[in-house]
Amino acid sequence: MPALxxxxxxxxILQWLVxxxxxxxxxxxxxxxxxxxxxxEIEVFEAGVVQTIVVREGDKVPVGTVLALxxxxxxxxxxxxxxxxxxxxxxxxxxxxAPTRPAAPIRPPPPHRLRASPLAMRIAxxxxxxxxxVKGTGPDGAVTKADVERAAKAAREAAVxxxxxxxxxxxxxxxxxxxxxxxxxxxxxVAMRRVIAAAMARSKREIPHYYLGTHIDMSRAMGWxxxxxxKRAVTERLLYxxxxxxxxxxxxHEIPEINGFWVDGAFKPSEAIHVGVAISLRQGGLxxxxxxxxxxxxxxxxxxxxxDLVNRVRAGVLRSSEIADATITxxxxxxxxxxxxxxxxxxPQVALVGFGKITERPWAANGMVGARPVMMATLAADHxxxxxxxxxxxxxxxxxxLQEPEKL
Amino acid sequence: xxxxxxxxxxxxxxxxIAPEVESGQIDPALDLREQIDLDSMDILNLAIAxxxxxxxxxxxxxxxxxxxxxxxxxxxxxxxxxS
Numbered sequence: 397m398p399a400l401x402x403x404x405x406x407x408x409i410l411q412w413l414v415x416x417x418x419x420x421x422x423x424x425x426x427x428x429x430x431x432x433x434x435x436x437e438i439e440v441f442e443a444g445v446v447q448t449i450v451v452r453e454g455d456k457v458p459v460g461t462v463l464a465l466x467x468x469x470x471x472x473x474x475x476x477x478x479x480x481x482x483x484x485x486x487x488x489x490x491x492x493x494a495p496t497r498p499a500a501p502i503r504p505p506p507p508h509r510l511r512a513s514p515l516a517m518r519i520a521x522x523x524x525x526x527x528x529x530v531k532g533t534g535p536d537g538a539v540t541k542a543d544v545e546r547a548a549k550a551a552r553e554a555a556v557x558x559x560x561x562x563x564x565x566x567x568x569x570x571x572x573x574x575x576x577x578x579x580x581x582x583x584x585x586v587a588m589r590r591v592i593a594a595a596m597a598r599s600k601r602e603i604p605h606y607y608l609g610t611h612i613d614m615s616r617a618m619g620w621x622x623x624x625x626x627k628r629a630v631t632e633r634l635l636y637x638x639x640x641x642x643x644x645x646x647x648x649h650e651i652p653e654i655n656g657f658w659v660d661g662a663f664k665p666s667e668a669i670h671v672g673v674a675i676s677l678r679q680g681g682l683x684x685x686x687x688x689x690x691x692x693x694x695x696x697x698x699x700x701x702x703x704d705l706v707n708r709v710r711a712g713v714l715r716s717s718e719i720a721d722a723t724i725t726x727x728x729x730x731x732x733x734x735x736x737x738x739x740x741x742x743x744p745q746v747a748l749v750g751f752g753k754i755t756e757r758p759w760a761a762n763g764m765v766g767a768r769p770v771m772m773a774t775l776a777a778d779h780x781x782x783x784x785x786x787x788x789x790x791x792x793x794x795x796x797x798l799q800e801p802e803k804l
Numbered sequence: 805x806x807x808x809x810x811x812x813x814x815x816x817x818x819x820x821i822a823p824e825v826e827s828g829q830i831d832p833a834l835d836l837r838e839q840i841d842l843d844s845m846d847i848l849n850l851a852i853a854x855x856x857x858x859x860x861x862x863x864x865x866x867x868x869x870x871x872x873x874x875x876x877x878x879x880x881x882x883x884x885x886x887s
Contacts, residue, residue, distance in 0.1 A: 625864050630855045633864065635844050678824055678841070706845045710821075 397429070397451075399459045400436055400719040401742075403595035407431050408456040409463065410517045418446045420466065425715070427463065428517060432587035433683050434709070435518045438716045444468040515711055516541045523548040588681040596740050603658075603746075604779040607738045608787050612795045613761075614754050614769040620801040636754075637673075637728055638698045640794075642804045644726055644749050645669045645690035647793035653782035654747035654775070654790055655724045663746065663781045672722025672742065673702065675709045684742060685714050686722035695804060724749065739776040746778035747787075749794070805884055807877050814876045817853040821846050832873035858884055 397407050407429040414426045421443040429436050444466040451463045516539050520527045523544065530547045532539040599605075617639050625633045648655040648669050656666040669691045672684040687693075687701045708714055722742070728751040729737040735755060739748030752772040759768040773794055775787050797804060805813075815827045818840070825840045836842055842850070851862045854876075860883045862870060870876045 622864070630848075630851050630861050633848060635848060637844070678822060703845065703849070707849070 397457050397459050397461045397463055398438065398716055398720065400429075400431060400716055401433075401595070403433070403591040404431050404459060405591075406456055406458045407436075409451050409453050410435065411453055412449055412464075414446045414449075414464075416446050416448060420444060420446060429716075430518055432584065432591045433681070434719075435515065435713045436716055436719055437713065438463075440466065442466070442468060515713060516544045518712060520544045525551070585680055592681065595742065599740050599743050603741050603743060605741060605776050606779050606784055606787065607774065607776050608784060608791055609736060609738070609772055609774040610788075610791045610795065611757075612771050612773050612798055613759055614771050614798065617798045617801045618754070618769050632696070634695055634699050635702070638695050638702060639798065639801055639804055640728065640751055641671050641673065641687065641690055641698055641702070641726060642693075642695060643794045643797040644724065645671055646797055646804070647790050648724055649691050650793050651782075651786055651790040653786050654777055656746060656781075657723070657744040658746055658778060658780060659744055666723040668723065670721050670723045672725035672745070673705065674725060674727035675706055678710060683709055683714070683719075684722060684725050684727075685709065685718035688717075688721075726751070729753075736772045736774060738774050741776055741778055746781045747790075748776045750774040750776070805881075807881060810877045810880050810884070811873065813857060814854065814873060814880070817850055817857070820853065821849055830873055832877075835871045836873065837871070854880070860884060 400407070408431075410428040410430050412427050414420060414424075420426060420440045422439075422441060424440050425437045426440050426446070427438040429438055447465040447467045449464045451457050451461060457463075517527065519525075519541055520530070520539075525544050525548050527539055527544070530539045530543050533543055614636075618636065621634060621636055621639065628634075652665045653663070655669055657664050668689060670686040670688045671690045672686045674682055674684040676682045685705055687698060687705060690698060693701070705718070722745065724745060725739070725742050725748045727737055727739050727748065733753055735752040737750035737752055739750045741748045750773070752774075754769045754771045756767050757770040758765050759770060773791055775791055777787050811832075815830070818830075818836070819825065819827065822840050822842065830836070830839060837847065847867060851867070851870075855861055858880060860880055862879070866879065869879050
């Protein structure tokens with residue numbers, strides 16, 4: 397069970413998408429796991445063949461538990477009898493035991509195996525509905541969220557209207573044991589708040605934060621974006637957040653002390669720049685999955701990634717690599733109308749960049765005062781790794797980059 | 805399309821973006837963003853969804869005209885082919 401973020405302690409296997417004997421390659425989605433925050437599709441890191449599934453569907457296990465064994469490509473297959481009797485003293489007959497590796501932490505699963513959407517699976521788990529007994533109305537007979545909710549409603553109504561037994565039971569009935577652990581939506585809210593609190597308490601306890609802020613004149617960036625979007629069909633339009641994400645990634649490349657992880661008492665800078673995007677959930681809570689290699693992507697690519705990510709966060713389904721590997725996080729609370737947000741660094745990361753609402757303000761330049769769209773950019777960063785001087789240079793670099801939006 | 809049909813269409817697309825919102829809760833005269841907490845990505849997704857269904861391309865500059873449900877209906881009625 398991979399640790400999908402600093403705030404995860406355990407996960408429940410909702411579904412296996414592979415079976416023993418299946419070949420897998422790096423990036424394949426092998427399982428769907430439920431955590432307090434989201435339903436997460438687990439990706440494999442290396443190619444091989446699934447040997448054994450260790451943890452069954454419906455079981456909740458702590459982080460670090462081996463979920464399945466995968467035989468890497470090139471490793472010899474282990475015959476069944478050799479596994480059963482490893483002590484057989486026939487060196488020429490028994491191949492060496494194949495080293496197996498725990499499956500590490502996706503793409504959509506092949507359609508013929510898709511019995512239910514991950515969202516439907518999660519809701520089934522929450523409502524205690526047995527998916528196998530639900531008739532699917534989705535594509536290829538897949539069970540949808542609506543199917544699960546219908547089944548749960550029918551079950552409730554059946555329970556209410558069932559006639560009482562005419563003959564009293566002779567023995568006291570055994571307590572009904574739910575087939576699967578169920579997490580009600582309200583419990584999920586409580587659980588999510590608890591994991592956020594744990595991660596933030598750890599951050600405030602361990603990370604000596606410092607905070608910086610600067611006003612950025614957004615007139616060039618917004619002007620460029622407006623002209624650009626006029627040329628584009630609605631499906632191709634960019635949101636200004638995309639400019640901010642790209643500017644952060646490029647600035648992090650210039651000031652590497654704010655991009656990476658604090659691990660085992662030392663800073664490990666990251667060559668790759670994976671920007672975590674704090675996305676609020678409609679039901680409350682938030683999650684900050686990463687867009688990978690933002691600095692190397694075009695604005696259009698980042699926009700496609702961002703839209704995909706927001707849609708999947710809202711649907712409650714994410715991929716393991718997105719959850720686990722952000723190297724720096726951006727929060728943009730501007731939508732809610734605040735002008736300034738000072739973040740709490742998400743461990744083991746070392747910096748969090750905040751952007752407030754863009755407001756029209758009096759702005760003095762070249763001895764003249766004019767009205768311009770202005771945005772507050774902030775940095776919360778780890779003093780064990782950087783200081784205000786370097787942090788200040790980072791924000792100045794973000795500002796500089798946003799003055800030349802056409803180059804982003 | 806009649807106003808009712810347009811309204812139903814817009815509400816259906818909103819319910820895909822914000823599944824927890826019940827259409828009866830929406831005051832058609834008030835700002836959608838504030839009523840049901842839509843952000844800029846939600847608004848863009850709504851504009852894309854409406855474009856796909858109706859063929860009407862909504863320029864960014866016209867978003868304020870679509871702020872409320874009534875605004876959406878009026879805006880689309882003026883731009884959709886009459887049938």
